[in-house]
Amino acid sequence: xxxxxxxxxxxxxxxxxxxxxxxxxxxxxxxxxxxxxxxxxxxxxxxxxxxxxxxxxxxxxxxxxxxxxxxxxxxxxxxxxxxxxxxxxxxxxxxxxxxxxxxxxxxxxxxxxxxxxxxxxxxxxxxxxxxxxxxxxxxxxxxxxxxxxxxxxxxxxxxxxxxxxxxxxxxxxxxxxxxxxxxxxxxxxxxxxxxxxxxxxxxxxxxxxxxxxxxxxxxxxxx
Ligand SMILES: Cc1cc2nc3c(=O)[nH]c(=O)nc-3n(C[C@H](O)[C@H](O)[C@H](O)COP(=O)(O)O)c2cc1C
Numbered sequence: 220x221x222x223x224x225x226x227x228x229x230x231x232x233x234x235x236x237x238x239x240x241x242x243x244x245x246x247x248x249x250x251x252x253x254x255x256x257x258x259x260x261x262x263x264x265x266x267x268x269x270x271x272x273x274x275x276x277x278x279x280x281x282x283x284x285x286x287x288x289x290x291x292x293x294x295x296x297x298x299x300x301x302x303x304x305x306x307x308x309x310x311x312x313x314x315x316x317x318x319x320x321x322x323x324x325x326x327x328x329x330x331x332x333x334x335x336x337x338x339x340x341x342x343x344x345x346x347x348x349x350x351x352x353x354x355x356x357x358x359x360x361x362x363x364x365x366x367x368x369x370x371x372x373x374x375x376x377x378x379x380x381x382x383x384x385x386x387x388x389x390x391x392x393x394x395x396x397x398x399x400x401x402x403x404x405x406x407x408x409x410x411x412x413x414x415x416x417x418x419x420x421x422x423x424x425x426x427x428x429x430x431x432x433x434x435x436x437x438x439x440x441x442x
Pocket of ligand 1: 239252253254255256257258259272273274275276277278279280302303305306307308309310359392
């Protein structure tokens with residue numbers, strides 16, 4: 220397999236596709252702002268926490284530093300144009316600070332449960348966050364957020380809280396103005412994989428206790 224070097228300044232394009240989110244914030248005066256973000260991921264489940272990377276020039280980071288709150292809204296693929304409107308500066312259609320992108324995009328604000336920034340009604344899922352810390356990581360700030368409330372539109376999760384992708388239809392950014400959306404759900408043949416792992420371990424003469432409870436041994440601490 221021949222490997223080709225990607226220009227280093229394009230390295231982040233390997234980390235694609237990523238889900239596109241609409242992040243809402245408010246400024247000190249309570250004025251709503253919305254931006255589109257894909258550099259966002261879960262980093263802890265106990266407690267539930269996520270990180271978000273925001274370019275230093277954006278209104279979103281000014282608001283987050285001032286108010287320490289934000290809401291992550293998850294749009295479906297039918298909201299592609301609205302996501303592009305909320306990505307105004309990146310898309311080359313800058314909207315001045317203090318102007319609510321949601322209004323320009325024709326999206327509806329509904330109040331959040333635990334924080335001041337609103338949820339976006341048309342998005343099927345929402346995470347309300349409070350800032351734990353903000354770190355300078357380059358041309359972006361990295362924000363660690365505590366998820367203080369999570370909500371969704373009726374019908375997009377099954378009874379085991381598995382997301383029904385055919386209902387949420389997440390929109391994913393590839394690069395620039397190219398996007399995709401997951402088409403089908405696949406599942407792992409769990410028993411088959413266990414058999415392969417056990418066979419390989421046996422060949423190596425390694426015995427693994429079925430009672431190994433690694434999760435119980437884990438502890439988390441803040442540094
Ligand atoms: C799909 C998409 C994903 C984006 N992801 C990010 C991101 O992860 N971090 C970032 O700083 N900007 C990102 N942007 C750019 C911002 O959304 C854009 O510049 C926006 O105007 C910032 O809004 P604000 O100044 O109101 O905060 C993205 C844009 C789009 C369209």
